[in-house]
Amino acid sequence: MSRENSGLTFTADATDGAQHHLHVGVSIEGPFLGRKLVLRFPRWVPGSYFMREPMQHLFNFSAISSAGKELRWKRIGVDGVELSVPQNTESIRTSYTILAAELSVRSTHLDASHLHLMPPFTWMMPEKGISQERLNMEHMIELTAPSSWSPATQFEPSGKPLNKGDATTWCFSAPNRDHLWDGIVEINQNEPITHVVDGRTHHLKIWDSGGHEPNKERLDCFILDMERIIKEHHALFGLPKWGTYTTVLHLTDTGRGGLEHLNSQTSMMPRKCLYPGHEDEYRDLVSLFSHEYLHQWNVKRLRPKNFIDYDLQKEVHTDLLWWFEGGTSWLGDMLCVRSGAWTEEDWRKDFQRKMKRHTTKNGMHRESLSESSHDAWIHLYRSGPYTRESQISYYLEGELAIMCLDVELQKRSKGAYGACEFMAELCNRYALEYDSSNELGIDYKTIRTTLKEVPGGKSLGPYLDRLVQDRKAPDIEKAMKFFRLDIVPQKPDVEPTAWLGVGLRDQKGKVVITTYHSGSPLRTKTQVGDELIAIDKLRIQSLSHLTSVLKGRQNTQALIDFSHEGMMNTAEIEMPSPPQHGIKLAGKGNAAWRAYIMTRQGRD
Helix, strand or coil, X not given: CCHHHCCCEXXXXXXXXXXXXXEEEEEEECCCCCCEEEEECCCCECCECCCCXXXXXXXXXXXXXXXXXXXXXXXXXXXXXXXXCCCCCCEEEEEEEEECECCCCCCCEEECCEEEEXXXXXXXXXXXXXXXXXXXXXXXXXXXXXXXXXEEECCEECCCCEEECCEEEEEEEECCHHXXXXXXXXXXXXXXXXXXXXXXXXXXXXXXXXXXXXXXXXXXXXXXHHHHHHHHHHHHHCCCCCCCEEEEEEEECCCCEEEECCCEEEEEEEHHHHCCCCHHHHHHHHHHHHHHHHCCCEXXXXXXXXXXXXXXXXXXXXXXXXXXXXXXXHHHHHHHHHHCCCCHHHHHHHHHHHHHHHHCCCHHHCCCHHHHHHCCCCCHHHCCCCHHHHCCCCCHHHHHHHHHHHHHHHHHCCCCCCHHHHHHHHHHHHCCCCCCCCCCCECHHHHHHHHCCCCCCCCCHHHHHHHHHCCCCCCHXXXXXXXXXXXXXXXXXXXXXXXXXXXXXXXXXXXXXXXXXXXXXXXXXXXXXXXXXXXXXXECCCHHHHHHHHECCCCEEEEEEEEECCEEEEEEEEECCCCCCCCEEECCCCHHHHHHCCCCCCCC
């Protein structure tokens, strides 16, 4: 291959893990266009709508030409460097060190036990100075790590590993820029767990931040449930042609999160999710895997039109995150119960948890799903104590809205068609890597037009408009009545107490207000950060003590002593009973409900 038709070589050396120092290199062959070469970091990661600054973790940058000459360079902007390129330079190698100490699914993390490598958090890419066509050519990746480690990645192996002393270098390739940016590598001492489902190979690579060994029985159970979920996805979308899939599972003390990639995911969960007896945490683990697995279709192949070719240097807005994240949350959990990885009771418990979150917020009266999606860059990842009052989550509220849309489709098609089939149809028409696609990417008009063409959807355009564009909560109770299910309040399992409608935390011996629920009697009397000191002169000692003080005090007047900015204040309020929101499903459901949660495997 000529140099004009070659990609770049990216290197990373993980042998300095105790210092969290990842030694990085980018090698670029000529020809160079002009005397300046500009390299920049991506500033956001596909699937995570928040600007990040990898440059803050970089130090010891240098650049050397093929002649062995150190090149002059300077920092530009917040994310790049500009190099001076001498005439007749045949190649340039840049090197620098990344402080890889941030442990999250969206960052590169290195310690003495593993490397989790996120390419956008690790490598810079030429923005100017070489032909931009070369960025979409095949790139090489060389990773050096302790020989006792083994890698798991969606990147393709290239050649045999090379051993040198206690270190080994593994070589991989990525076919173009997007595959490079949208992949991960996890290297640690644990061997990948490989299982073949429907003829498709899947790898599970586990790492525990404290070196804890997961419970074997619970791990075996999770592997079985993964296989069930994978088969349910395949039954809906068909067997994908994009090959092997890799799941990286990070087990930590308290961390939780997930991020999808083209053919892989990183999911992070508290390690107790694989402890015997922790059913809620295990249910969450199963849900997270299904959610990220589903993103292979909904986000990675079926994309907003303006995400077909990612621009990772700036915010790129879409009004469709209610579909791409909310829809994935809804369907991901439906596939859990349909596959048998969840029981019906699991689904009901999870529905109750979501309804509890839904009913303690009132932002849906001030922000639509479309607005919430568009404002993800400034809202979702930057929430504050008053967020619930003016904003909504396109994950949660989008999920509930699409569930209502699904019920309408089911009702009007007499159970023959639902939102899951609708998502599969959108993939068939508009997704990348589908032979049936005649147009790539969707917008709201595409969704609405296609909805009107599917069974049961002919007159659903105005209904979809209301769900997505109105500042109003969807009628979930009405939707559930189609299944002969009622949404009722949860019966309290403790002695009734008065309700203050605030979020609180113990802070250095103080009970401090952190947020407000809708209708809180303290909302206009206090502010976030105020300390609750006493109720009717009875000193509040802790959160648990406050709970005991409030027992039996519902629907009574009380004097609240609190401190604001170091000054004592007193307010008289009426303390109501806790709101009785409908959050729990009651009833066994009808035939439509049983069909709704039944597996799609084996259907024509």
